[in-house]
Amino acid sequence: xxxxxxxxxxxxxDDAPIQQDRVWQGNGWTARVIKNEDDEGWAVAMIKDGExxxxxxxxxxxxxxxxxxxxxxxxxxxxxxxxxxxxxxxHEQQLHAQLHKNLFISTDDGQVKVTLDIVPDEDDxxxxxxxxxxxxxxxxxxxxxxxxxxxxxxxSAWIENSYKxx
Numbered sequence: 001x002x003x004x005x006x007x008x009x010x011x012x013x014d015d016a017p018i019q020q021d022r023v024w025q026g027n028g029w030t031a032r033v034i035k036n037e038d039d040e041g042w043a044v045a046m047i048k049d050g051e052x053x054x055x056x057x058x059x060x061x062x063x064x065x066x067x068x069x070x071x072x073x074x075x076x077x078x079x080x081x082x083x084x085x086x087x088x089x090x091h092e093q094q095l096h097a098q099l100h101k102n103l104f105i106s107t108d109d110g111q112v113k114v115t116l117d118i119v120p121d122e123d124d125x126x127x128x129x130x131x132x133x134x135x136x137x138x139x140x141x142x143x144x145x146x147x148x149x150x151x152x153x154x155x156s157a158w159i160e161n162s163y164k165x166x
Contacts, residue, residue, distance in 0.1 A: 021071035029081050033060050033069045042069035046084035056084040101150045105159055110134045114155040118146050131163060139163065 017025035022033040028049045036043040041062060045054040061070040070076075102115040113132040119125060125146040131139040140163030148154070148166070158166050 019072075019074075022069065024072040024074075024077045026077065027081050029077075029084060031072055031077050031080050033072060036060075044072075044080060046080050048084070048088070056080075056087050058083075103150065103152060103155060105152065105155050107159060112139065112155075112159055114150065114158070116144075116148060116150040120146070129158065129166070131159065142166075 018030075019025065024031045030047045030049070032045045032047065034043050034045055036059065042060040043057055044060040046056040047054045062068070063070045099118040099120065100115070102113055105112045105114060111134050113134075115130045115132070116127055117130070118127045127144045127146045127148050128141055129144045129148065129150070130141040133139055142163065142165045144166060154166065158164075
């Protein structure tokens, strides 16, 4: 079994990224090949620099001896970085979609865009309910509970109630 850590007897530049069979660093990421706890195989964990948890953990290929993992290399690492960045991007998009919603309501005065922006503050979470006319001018804004459900019915009721806090 190969050593996961650099050989202390070898001279190495302290700032140089590690690029070994089971640990590879670069582009703000560390790939670490680990024993797959669920079966006999191997997994690779992609950890973004400065983060405590992996952004991505996936299966890793067996080597030719069918016991040890295939060594990491620059091409595999670059593919892993691209995949991990995509996973983070999708997560951020999903989070943004959960925290920022909007819809359009037709009124006698024209179309009104109603937005709900949730502020996930640890101590005091809240949401901002806002209304904008067809030119983008803000008509109203009120603070609401972060669990406020924005729907065509709640938006219409708010507009019909002269934008008073729901």
